Amino acid sequence: MKSPEGGVSVIVRAGDYESVHYALALAAAALAVNKPAVLFFTMAGIRALEGPPPALADWHRDAVNRKVGVGDFETLLAACVELGARFIVCEMGLRSLGIDRAGLRRDVPFTVAGIVTLLEETKPGMHLVTL
Structure with a gap:
């Protein structure tokens, strides 16, 4: 059960890998500690939901992250889906x-x-972040 306090709503508007990756990491972290997470994909950020692979600038960073043990795009996206993030396009x-x-x-x-x-x-108490 999600905690009624805290959580994040993330506006994903940038079309670069780093911004989208961090949005997914932030949402996954909130969900992992039982806080709600809303991911609002707009403008170039919508490209993250095309693919796979998504049409994001600096996509090569995904392979680098995987190689150094940082959660990659697909892992973070799957975690957000499985943990119940609210996705809005x-x-x-x-x-x-x-x-x-x-x-x-x-x-x-x-x-x-x-x-x-x-x-x-x-909801009241949630943080609204733009990436």
């Missing part, structure tokens, strides 16, 4: 970039919604 971002939701990963249970939904899902 921004409808405005999809439209703005002309991305078809049918091209997004099917193994990630996401909802297409907007900023209002993000704010509703960010």
Whole structure:
């Protein structure tokens, strides 16, 4: 059972590996200590849910992370899914970039919604972070 206090809502708007990787790590850490986590993918951050592999700048960093024992993209993404992160894909971002939701990963249970939904899902006491 998730703790009613704390947790994170992360706005994933950057399309680079480092930003998306850290967003997943932050959400996975919150979930591991029974805090809720919301991942809101918008603009270039939506590219993280394309693929695999996702169309992210600096993707080579994933192999480097794996080699040095740092959780890689797929491991962190799977942990977030398994631990119950709430995934939201921004409808405005999809439209703005002309991305078809049918091209997004099917193994990630996401909802297409907007900023209002993000704010509703960010409960009192949760931290709102943008990466």
